[in-house]
Amino acid sequence: MNYDTLTIDTAGSIATVTLNRPEVRNAFNEQAIAELTAAFTALGQVDGIRVIVLAANGTAYCAGADLNWMKKMAGYSEEENRADAMQLANMLRIIYACPKPVVAKVHGDCFGGGVGLAAACDIAIAADDAHFCLSEVKLGLIPATISPYVIKAMGENAARRYFLTAERFNAREALRIGLVHDIATAATLDGQVDAIANALAANSPNAVRQAKALVSEIAGQPVTDTLIADTAHRIAQIRASGEGREGVAAFLEKRKPAWLN
Structure with missing residues (x-):
């Protein structure tokens, strides 16, 4: 355009x-x-x-x-x-x-x-x-x-x-x-x-996107059982994601993650 x-x-x-x-x-x-x-x-x-x-x-x-x-x-x-x-x-x-x-x-x-x-x-x-x-x-x-x-x-x-x-x-x-x-x-x-x-x-594109959504959706919310379950679900999902697994592996192996290559 x-x-x-x-x-x-x-x-x-x-x-x-x-x-x-x-x-x-x-x-x-x-x-x-x-x-x-x-x-x-x-x-x-x-x-x-x-x-x-x-x-x-x-x-x-x-x-x-x-x-x-x-x-x-x-x-x-x-x-x-x-x-x-x-x-x-x-x-x-x-x-x-x-x-x-x-x-x-x-x-x-x-x-x-x-x-x-x-x-x-x-x-x-x-x-x-x-x-x-x-x-x-x-x-x-x-x-x-x-x-x-x-x-x-x-x-x-x-x-x-x-x-x-x-x-x-x-x-x-x-x-x-x-x-x-x-x-x-x-x-x-x-x-x-x-x-x-x-x-x-330099950060994980998926993690940055999810972190931005996290701030918007969690800010101002009361700390309830529902909120706690939601945050646990979010971290579990991103740990199991491709970039989540790659980022942790890269850190442990002391190398750059794939999204920087």
Whole structure:
């Protein structure tokens, strides 16, 4: 598929999806949302891809909603707005549930829907000059479609503040509240993201996929007999899997596992 709003580059088992609308600070419109949906759906099914990096060209990571798109939405009925919002909601869910680990490489401004985009990724690394803002309430709106991912990332307490105040905050605050996992200088951001991506790519593809599902499905669950049985079932299945057996054998035999050859 050819894309107009993003580029896709592959180096070995790592794919980089780059938002490529620098003239509008990589703001979302219908086309960008549709192309991100298509790209992550496709890449999630490619056997040779083990990691996806979500980056951006230009001075901003993502400025949220495109102004022309917002003007168009201003004339929509409630039903039309709901259908439009579902496109963004589905795109974020596809990134969040992608079977491959996704790493956000954030720089510059990351506002509104851009915060949701970074929060939907498994790991977010930000440049130390990045700034974040959940500005929706200034426009009489709320960050509804991005809220499942942003609240999971920053927690309810921080969300109460930043959803309600629409304050800008910097990368160090994003790190403190858990929205991003680490920060780097502009000069070292590429290297730090590469290191994370390479570490992910070196692990068992099946185990990484199952570990991602484990976090999503176990987080917040009460510790019950059913949960304990489920976790025992999961480890038994993966121990008996081809990669599970190969990984343990490689460790005991002091050699590289087959997925690294």
